[in-house]
Amino acid sequence: xxxxxxxxxxxxxxxxxxxxxxxxxxxxxxxxxxxxxxxxxxxxxxxxxxxxxxxxxxxxxxxxxxxxxxxxxxxxxxxxxxxxxxxxxxxxxxxxxxxxxxxxxxxxxxxxxxxxxxxxxxxxxxxxxxxxxxxxxxx
Amino acid sequence: xxxxxxxxxxxxxxxxxxxxxxxxxxxxxxxxxxxxxxxxxxxxxxxxxxxxxxxxxxxxxxxxxxxxxxxxxxxxxxx
Numbered sequence: 001x002x003x004x005x006x007x008x009x010x011x012x013x014x015x016x017x018x019x020x021x022x023x024x025x026x027x028x029x030x031x032x033x034x035x036x037x038x039x040x041x042x043x044x045x046x047x048x049x050x051x052x053x054x055x056x057x058x059x060x061x062x063x064x065x066x067x068x069x070x071x072x073x074x075x076x077x078x079x080x081x082x083x084x085x086x087x088x089x090x091x092x093x094x095x096x097x098x099x100x101x102x103x104x105x106x107x108x109x110x111x112x113x114x115x116x117x118x119x120x121x122x123x124x125x126x127x128x129x130x131x132x133x134x135x136x137x138x139x
Numbered sequence: 140x141x142x143x144x145x146x147x148x149x150x151x152x153x154x155x156x157x158x159x160x161x162x163x164x165x166x167x168x169x170x171x172x173x174x175x176x177x178x179x180x181x182x183x184x185x186x187x188x189x190x191x192x193x194x195x196x197x198x199x200x201x202x203x204x205x206x207x208x209x210x211x212x213x214x215x216x217x218x
Binding site: 096097100101104108116119120 | 142146147150151153154157158161176179180
């Protein structure tokens with residue numbers, strides 16, 4: 001939330017002053033201490049290095065990557081049942097231990113960390129896609 | 140699916156094991172992964188009401204993880 005708000009204000013500031021720098025700014029390392037002080041766009045711009053724009057993940061791309069990952073997972077035997085709505089245990093025949101491995105593979109694929117509690121709640125392809133789309137850090 | 144605390148402990152331990160696998164040399168990760176898998180699957184038949192056994196196995200698993208986590212251990216035989 002906070003991050004998107006910052007990005008949005010940064011984008012507006014960049015549009016107002018096109019010479020400033022590239023439109024999107026991604027801070028190199030942001031510590032929580034610093035964040036509160038960087039709310040004003042001008043101060044924000046001086047404190048960051050600008051990288052190219054982050055396009056964000058599309059639903060199709062996320063789905064495709066998760067499907068590929070499941071296709072390559074050795075415990076999924078029947079790939080014909082693999083669809084966007086597949087349930088890990090009901091359709092793909094994975095047990096809870098396999099699900100843990102799938103979720104960890106997803107973590108690795110999108111370079112994020114999923115806390116145990118939320119990892120336990122991911123039971124289907126659809127669920128995983130929704131979760132990844134809700135993560136601003138996923139890429 | 141509602142899970143009991145014990146079930147979550149087992150899954151958390153499994154996650155820890157799989158994370159530990161990632162720290163091993165890449166060519167031997169498959170060995171470690173299948174070792175961890177077989178250690179868990181070996182006890183698949185334990186009744187879920189057999190709390191004493193499950194708790195014992197979790198403790199045993201944690202100790203084992205501590206031992207195998209050591210970076211000095213670079214490979215494992217695959218039975």
